[in-house]
Amino acid sequence: xxxxxxxxxxxxxxxxxxxxxxxxxxxxxxxxxxxxxxxxxxxxxxxxxxxxxxxxxxxxxxxxxxxxxxxxxxxxxxxxxxxxxxxxxxxxxxxxxxxxxxxxxxxxxxxxxxxxxxxxxxxxxxxxxxxxxxxxxxxxxxxxxxxxxxxxxxxxxxxxxxxxxxxxxxxxxxxxxxxxxxxxxxxxxxxxxxxxxxxxxxxxxxxxxxxxxxxxxxxxxxxxxxxxxxxxxxxxxxxxxxxxxxxxxxxxxxxxxxxxxxxxx
Amino acid sequence: xxxxxxxxxxxxxxxxxxxxxxxxxxxxxxxxxxxxxxxxxxxxxxxxxxxxxxxxxxxxxxxxxxxxxxxxxxxxxxxxxxxxxxxxxxxxxxxxxxxxxxxxxxxxxxxxxxxxxxxxxxxxxxxxxxxxxxxxxxxxxxxxxxxxxxxxxxxxxxxxxxxxxxxxxxxxxxxxxxxxxxxxxxxxxxxxxxxxxxxxxxxxxxxxxxxxxxxxxxxxxxxxxxxxxxxxxxxxxxxxxxxxxxxxxxxxxxxxxxxxxxxxxxxxxxxxxxx
Numbered sequence: 001x002x003x004x005x006x007x008x009x010x011x012x013x014x015x016x017x018x019x020x021x022x023x024x025x026x027x028x029x030x031x032x033x034x035x036x037x038x039x040x041x042x043x044x045x046x047x048x049x050x051x052x053x054x055x056x057x058x059x060x061x062x063x064x065x066x067x068x069x070x071x072x073x074x075x076x077x078x079x080x081x082x083x084x085x086x087x088x089x090x091x092x093x094x095x096x097x098x099x100x101x102x103x104x105x106x107x108x109x110x111x112x113x114x115x116x117x118x119x120x121x122x123x124x125x126x127x128x129x130x131x132x133x134x135x136x137x138x139x140x141x142x143x144x145x146x147x148x149x150x151x152x153x154x155x156x157x158x159x160x161x162x163x164x165x166x167x168x169x170x171x172x173x174x175x176x177x178x179x180x181x182x183x184x185x186x187x188x189x190x191x192x193x194x195x196x197x198x199x200x201x202x203x204x205x206x207x208x209x210x211x212x213x214x215x216x217x218x219x220x221x222x223x224x225x226x227x228x229x230x231x232x233x234x235x236x237x238x239x240x241x242x243x244x245x246x247x248x249x250x251x252x253x254x255x256x257x258x259x260x261x262x263x264x265x
Numbered sequence: 266x267x268x269x270x271x272x273x274x275x276x277x278x279x280x281x282x283x284x285x286x287x288x289x290x291x292x293x294x295x296x297x298x299x300x301x302x303x304x305x306x307x308x309x310x311x312x313x314x315x316x317x318x319x320x321x322x323x324x325x326x327x328x329x330x331x332x333x334x335x336x337x338x339x340x341x342x343x344x345x346x347x348x349x350x351x352x353x354x355x356x357x358x359x360x361x362x363x364x365x366x367x368x369x370x371x372x373x374x375x376x377x378x379x380x381x382x383x384x385x386x387x388x389x390x391x392x393x394x395x396x397x398x399x400x401x402x403x404x405x406x407x408x409x410x411x412x413x414x415x416x417x418x419x420x421x422x423x424x425x426x427x428x429x430x431x432x433x434x435x436x437x438x439x440x441x442x443x444x445x446x447x448x449x450x451x452x453x454x455x456x457x458x459x460x461x462x463x464x465x466x467x468x469x470x471x472x473x474x475x476x477x478x479x480x481x482x483x484x485x486x487x488x489x490x491x492x493x494x495x496x497x498x499x500x501x502x503x504x505x506x507x508x509x510x511x512x513x514x515x516x517x518x519x520x521x522x523x524x525x526x527x528x529x530x531x532x533x534x535x536x537x538x539x540x
Contacts, residue, residue, distance in 0.1 A: 005342075005346035005349065006346075008342055008343065008346055009343060009346050009347065009350075009358060012339065012343045012362075012417075012421075013358070013361055013362075015339075015414070015417075016361070016362065016365050016414075016417070016418075017361075017365070018380070019373065019376035019377050019379075019380060019414070020365065020368075020373075020376060022376055022379050022380055022386065023372070023375075023376040023379070026379060034378070034379045035379065035382065035384045035385055035386070035389065036389075075279060075280050075283065076280065078276045078277065078279065078280065079276070079277045079279075079280030079281075081273055081276050081277070082273055082274050082275065082276035082277020082278065082280070083277050083280075084273075085273035085274045085276075085277075086274055086277070095277070095281065095284075098284050098285075098288055098289060099284065101288050101292075102288060104467075104471070104520070104521075104524055105471075105517060105520065106471055106472070106474070106475030106492075106516060106517070106520055107472070107475065108475050108477060108492050108495055108496070108513070108516075109295075109475070109513045109516060109517045109520075110291075112295065112495065112499065112509065112510070112513050113291035113292050113294065113295045113513070114287065114291050115499075116291060116294045116295055116298055116506065116510065117287070117290060117291040117294050119503075120294050138287060139287075141283075141287075142283070142284075142287040142288065145280065145283070145284070149280075174273075199367055203367060203368075203369055205369060205370070205371055205478075206477075210499070219369050219371060222369060222371050222372065223371055223478075226371060226375050226482065230375075230378055230379070234372075234375065235376070238368075238369075238372040238375070238376070241368060241369065241372065242368055242372075245364060245367045245368055246364055249360055249363065249364050249367065250360070253356070253360055257356075
């Protein structure tokens with residue numbers, strides 16, 4: 001049984017990684033074929049370095065991811081604290097249901113509804129081209145917010161509210177009480193929320209596709225590349241993305257294990 | 266009495282304003298577009314004309330349902346076996362399953378082309394061992410495979426996270442009380458893992474039923490799913506926004522109904538959507 005379960009796990013992992021492995025191998029192909037291996041070459045990687053459109057898109061992606069993650073983390077943490085303080089069950093339920101909409105709804109519907117909003121208001125104030133950096137940033141903040149709120153909320157519910165009340169009773173100003181008492185106990189939730197927001201934003205294609213206008217992010221450039229015939233340059237770019245994700249995840253895991261060990265000892 | 270916590274409530278107001286403008290209003294505007302023609306007059310023609318896309322809706326639901334079932338059948342044993350590993354191995358496998366999830370689904374879908382194409386790896390292999398090549402790409406099977414591959418981590422991880430919390434003493438107790446393997450599964454493991462299964466199903470079904478990329482890349486242009494239809498109309502320009510909004514609206518309502526039904530099954534248990 002034990003061996004069978006190991007084999008099963010191995011097969012699923014193989015299924016998950018086989019296409020990625022194929023992609024990595026063919027990104028080093030010396031010819032432009034993605035079916036026949038002809039020789040080893042790094043020409044596709046060198047080609048990427050000179051592709052200014054792609055480097056620009058990379059810059060756009062990072063800017064949008066960093067800004068949207070920061071803004072949604074601040075706004076979302078404040079929202080979680082505020083929603084938690086709401087006593088009326090009914091208003092709380094309505095707010096939480098609205099919060100879940102972007103998570104539950106199909107990305108294509110979220111993307112289209114935001115695009116219509118931007119075009120609609122753009123027309124009202126007389127803009128011809130309303131889509132761009134601002135709109136893609138707003139869209140990313142909007143779909144990041146629920147994830148931040150839902151990762152901060154449980155931590156907040158676990159914190160003993162008497163602690164904050166005690167601080168207030170002892171004459172601590174509310175803002176200081178928040179930073180000294182509440183914030184330390186919800187910090188893991190905030191960090192998780194920030195990381196989720198950042199990665200979701202980096203990865204998003206569908207919503208950006210409808211809201212970015214000419215401010216193209218990396219997934220949009222990848223989409224345009226894959227529209228043409230299949231060439232190893234897309235594989236080279238994808239391999240680089242895979243390696244960065246891999247390194248980041250391993251690093252994050254190592255750090256987490258370390259901090260847990262520290263807590264344990 | 267709660268004078269002290271009163272100030273806290275106001276902290277949520279920027280978010281409440283934000284969610285009203287960027288979550289609620291866009292949906293209202295979509296509804297407005299769905300109920301008007303391109304010059305802004307009220308009409309039901311967009312909605313009543315949707316019968317034309319019955320086939321796209323039906324195929325989308327069928328493919329997404331098949332993909333969800335296959336994903337569940339593959340992911341459930343995986344999650345179970347994972348939860349039985351040593352803690353350190355559990356962590357490693359968890360990370361291995363998660364890494365593809367953080368990669369763009371465009372890339373993940375695209376890499377299947379090399380494997381499935383008519384001159385791709387599988388067919389080259391078949392030819393080399395003297396067998397006839399198979400038609401793999403541009404088939405419904407390839408589209409479903411793409412959905413399963415892209416979304417399987419969203420099924421494995423929530424099921425695993427509930428499985429790993431199942432108290433082992435419950436299983437031992439059921440053994441002591443004489444239940445066999447099947448009964449143990451039916452009466453203990455499955456009921457306890459249900460919230461994970463429910464959130465896994467929603468997290469696979471919703472993106473599958475609304476996808477517009479997988480079908481274009483792996484299904485050729487033969488299969489127009491509902492997502493493809495919406496994207497097609499949006500690319501035609503502003504005159505077609507009304508019909509595209511009407512289709513999106515129906516898609517949204519359809520998804521909401523599915524989620525509602527799923528929630529009934531989960532006995533009103535809260536949460537579990539996030540891992």
